[in-house]
Amino acid sequence: MTLIVGLTGGIASGKSTISSYYQSLHIPIIDADIESRLAVEIGEPAYVEIVAHFGKDILHQDGTLNRQKLGEIIFSNEGERDVLNSIVHPDVRRRMDEKQRQAVKMGEKIVILDIPLLFENKLNTMVDRTILVYVDRDIQIARLRNRNNLSYEQAVNRINAQMPLLEKKALADEVINNNGTIENSLQQAKNILEKWHVFPI
Numbered sequence: 001m002t003l004i005v006g007l008t009g010g011i012a013s014g015k016s017t018i019s020s021y022y023q024s025l026h027i028p029i030i031d032a033d034i035e036s037r038l039a040v041e042i043g044e045p046a047y048v049e050i051v052a053h054f055g056k057d058i059l060h061q062d063g064t065l066n067r068q069k070l071g072e073i074i075f076s077n078e079g080e081r082d083v084l085n086s087i088v089h090p091d092v093r094r095r096m097d098e099k100q101r102q103a104v105k106m107g108e109k110i111v112i113l114d115i116p117l118l119f120e121n122k123l124n125t126m127v128d129r130t131i132l133v134y135v136d137r138d139i140q141i142a143r144l145r146n147r148n149n150l151s152y153e154q155a156v157n158r159i160n161a162q163m164p165l166l167e168k169k170a171l172a173d174e175v176i177n178n179n180g181t182i183e184n185s186l187q188q189a190k191n192i193l194e195k196w197h198v199f200p201i
């Protein structure tokens with residue numbers, strides 16, 4: 001039996017930091033952000049639909065998606081965000097399901113699905129356990145602004161496009177509090193696997 005774990009959080013809450021650590025323990029990770037990038041490569045069905053809806057203005061000169069431009073549109077407009085989600089999410093789901101099937105077939109003890117919108121899209125029902133990477137809002141805003149070079153308003157728009165982390169906290173099986181040092185958070189991440197008896201693998 002493979003334990004299917006959903007790892008989630010908010011934008012810039014620290015999911016990638018935690019999932020890289022799990023990966024270093026040789027745990028297979030399936031990352032929704034990576035799959036969503038693959039789904040919108042030039043010529044893919046989702047790419048064609050995106051250009052048809054948003055126009056060629058959201059492309060770079062070489063035809064690749066201008067992610068910054070598309071982000072500016074969808075993080076400040078819920079209707080446009082819904083359109084993008086409805087184009088991209090079904091493909092992302094298909095890609096992730098396929099990878100999950102392969103991992104189960106390989107007899108992996110545990111597989112971690114890194115899905116930012118796990119609770120928003122009710123995908124928690126599709127996994128055995130959930131882990132939330134939590135940060136306080138002021139720290140989240142500061143880390144997001146710092147990483148993506150965003151204004152306060154841009155950062156808040158992105159955070160407000162997701163379910164509040166406090167609501168997610170109430171839904172998760174386990175919570176990693178990432179307000180402190182990375183080292184401290186990685187220790188929490190390890191403790192959870194030990195508690196579940198899936199580490200060492």
Ligand SMILES: CC(C)(COP(=O)(O)OP(=O)(O)OC[C@H]1O[C@@H](n2cnc3c(N)ncnc32)[C@H](O)[C@@H]1O)[C@@H](O)C(=O)NCCC(=O)NCCS
Nearest residue numbers: 010011032033036067070071074084085088092116161162
């Ligand atoms: C809008 C896009 C082009 C911006 O690209 P960019 O490289 O700046 O950001 P990236 O893809 O690395 O996402 C960073 C984070 O933004 C948040 N985020 C991304 N898309 C969304 C969304 N539709 N709704 C809410 N939050 C989102 C997630 O926390 C994600 O981890 C891109 O995020 C996208 O195509 N989004 C739609 C697909 C999607 O929902 N992806 C998230 C997981 S499937």
Ligand SMILES: Nc1ncnc2c1ncn2[C@@H]1O[C@H](COP(=O)(O)OP(=O)(O)OP(=O)(O)O)[C@@H](O)[C@H]1O
Nearest residue numbers: 010011012013014015016017143147178180181182
């Ligand atoms: N405990 C920490 N202390 C200081 N900085 C941190 C900590 N955890 C993460 N960071 C930094 O905060 C930023 C966000 O972390 P990370 O990229 O892991 O978040 P994420 O949840 O995967 O983000 P996104 O969903 O937006 O892709 C990064 O610049 C990362 O280096």
